[in-house]
Amino acid sequence: MQYEAVIGLEIHAQLLTESKMFCGCSTKFGSEPNTQTCPVCIGMPGVLPVANKRAIECVIKTGLAVNCKIAPFSRFARKNYFYPDLPKGYQISQYELPICEHGLVEIIVNGSTKKIGLTRIHLEEDAGKNIHEGAGDYSFVDLNRAGTPLMEIVTEPDIRSPQEAAEFVKKLRAIVRYLGVCDGNMEQGSLRCDANVSIRPVGQEELGTKTEIKNMNSFKFIEKALDYEIKRQIKILNEGGRIVQETRLWHSNRGITESMRSKEEAHDYRYFPDPDLVPVDVDNAWIEQIRLQIVELPDSRRQRFITQYGLPEQDADLLTSERAMAEWFEEAVKLGGDPKSVSNWMMGELMKMLNEENKLIEECALKPEQLVGLIKLIDKGVISGKIAKTVFEEMYKTGKDADRIVKEKGLVQVSDESEIEKVVDDILQKNPKEMERFRAGEEKLLGFFAGQIMKATKGKANPKIVNELLRKKLSGTS
Numbered sequence: 001m002q003y004e005a006v007i008g009l010e011i012h013a014q015l016l017t018e019s020k021m022f023c024g025c026s027t028k029f030g031s032e033p034n035t036q037t038c039p040v041c042i043g044m045p046g047v048l049p050v051a052n053k054r055a056i057e058c059v060i061k062t063g064l065a066v067n068c069k070i071a072p073f074s075r076f077a078r079k080n081y082f083y084p085d086l087p088k089g090y091q092i093s094q095y096e097l098p099i100c101e102h103g104l105v106e107i108i109v110n111g112s113t114k115k116i117g118l119t120r121i122h123l124e125e126d127a128g129k130n131i132h133e134g135a136g137d138y139s140f141v142d143l144n145r146a147g148t149p150l151m152e153i154v155t156e157p158d159i160r161s162p163q164e165a166a167e168f169v170k171k172l173r174a175i176v177r178y179l180g181v182c183d184g185n186m187e188q189g190s191l192r193c194d195a196n197v198s199i200r201p202v203g204q205e206e207l208g209t210k211t212e213i214k215n216m217n218s219f220k221f222i223e224k225a226l227d228y229e230i231k232r233q234i235k236i237l238n239e240g241g242r243i244v245q246e247t248r249l250w251h252s253n254r255g256i257t258e259s260m261r262s263k264e265e266a267h268d269y270r271y272f273p274d275p276d277l278v279p280v281d282v283d284n285a286w287i288e289q290i291r292l293q294i295v296e297l298p299d300s301r302r303q304r305f306i307t308q309y310g311l312p313e314q315d316a317d318l319l320t321s322e323r324a325m326a327e328w329f330e331e332a333v334k335l336g337g338d339p340k341s342v343s344n345w346m347m348g349e350l351m352k353m354l355n356e357e358n359k360l361i362e363e364c365a366l367k368p369e370q371l372v373g374l375i376k377l378i379d380k381g382v383i384s385g386k387i388a389k390t391v392f393e394e395m396y397k398t399g400k401d402a403d404r405i406v407k408e409k410g411l412v413q414v415s416d417e418s419e420i421e422k423v424v425d426d427i428l429q430k431n432p433k434e435m436e437r438f439r440a441g442e443e444k445l446l447g448f449f450a451g452q453i454m455k456a457t458k459g460k461a462n463p464k465i466v467n468e469l470l471r472k473k474l475s476g477t478s
């Protein structure tokens with residue numbers, strides 16, 4: 001039997017607001033436990049929550065960016081359950097009336113575009129954290145995170161493979177980061193993804209029974225966990241078994257998903273409108289005001305990079321995946337850098353070094369004008385492409401300009417023919433056997449000779465002249 005996977009994602013994004021969702025406490029990460037709390041967020045009786053306007057704006061902004069309908073009227077609801085990290089006994093969320101519905105995000109998988117529908121985006125508050133380490137026979141509860149604004153984005157079951165799921169989360173992460181509504185940090189949990197997955201025989205319309213997977217904190221783990229889960233479900237059906245609807249936990253160290261709890265139903269939560277909060281009224285003027293704050297998003301920027309700068313798709317993809325990266329690129333081009341050269345340097349050396357240090361482009365000392373300066377030195381023939389890599393590394397580390405590094409280190413390219421000729425003659429003389437083999441037809445030895453010459457000149461010889469001279473000498477015309 002051939003099966004296909006059906007996947008729907010629920011993504012929680014912590015919003016970048018200064019204060020919490022329903023009180024004035026700070027949302028700062030990493031403070032002493034329970035220092036960022038007040039009667040509202042620890043759920044004292046009789047307190048009155050007030051919704052954070054900026055958080056609502058973040059959700060509307062995201063909704064507009066992903067083609068949602070913004071509800072003119074929405075409401076907060078209480079989702080009731082008991083857990084020690086939730087002292088109120090209910091989470092304030094949204095239920096039948098979310099702020100955004102019916103959105104759409106495009107992803108590109110294996111070169112083709114696919115649309116993923118969004119069911120809804122709603123606003124809710126986060127819970128606190130239970131800490132089991134270092135507490136002996138007890139557990140600690142830290143309520144600093146309780147009441148932090150979260151945006152939950154729910155997709156339609158439109159995703160068909162683990163790869164598509166990972167692409168979707170990448171795209172959504174890029175969008176929220178472009179918008180500045182969430183920092184997208186998956187390791188620290190400011191962007192969390194739960195995946196619902198089922199399988200069905202190819203051609204069947206009806207959906208199979210799904211499981212929900214939690215605890216995947218990287219793109220790689222999303223793919224791996226879904227891969228594992230799909231295989232597990234196929235095996236069960238092939239052996240004549242049935243899928244149990246449940247929540248499963250991904251264990252990255254073991255590479256498996258494991259049952260965590262049986263699936264709860266919405267009615268278990270006894271949702272009801274929160275009587276302490278006024279409904280959210282959104283008028284068109286407010287929506288239009290928020291729309292004006294939306295920057296050019298990854299999809300449109302990617303398309304523009306292809307048409308305006310003639311970049312290949314892969315370059316445009318990578319350069320627009322981060323807003324700061326795209327802006328760095330455009331700054332360099334504005335300063336006179338050839339788009340493809342700038343892109344090559346960014347996608348090659350620059351990303352390599354940023355990755356090595358696990359740094360963001362906005363954190364590095366190298367500025368766009370300095371890369372342009374380097375490219376100009378290469379174009380003018382002042383330095384060779386090989387030397388340029390050394391200069392780049394130095395520029396990246398020190399933030400000094402390329403021409404200064406070239407001067408300080410004496411890296412100017414040697415283009416004086418007679419000077420290079422001396423070295424060429426010397427190398428040929430030292431390698432008579434190789435010369436014979438070359439003349440006998442072993443053309444690839446040209447590379448060997450060129451390499452020796454570059455080594456002898458510490459990479460400074462103009463490679464074009466080296467090649468010309470070598471060919472001339474080896475063919476015996478000189």
Ligand code: ADP
Binds near residue numbers: 008154197198
């Ligand atoms: P629940 O009521 O169990 O929370 P929802 O209908 O609200 O389920 O859907 C939650 C998520 O699961 C959504 O992203 C949705 O697209 C996805 N989903 C729903 N049914 C299936 C299914 N049979 N297989 C895979 N994903 C599904």
Ligand code: ZN
Binds near residue numbers: 025147
């Ligand atoms: Zn508080």
Ligand code: MG
Binds near residue numbers: 266
């Ligand atoms: Mg649901």
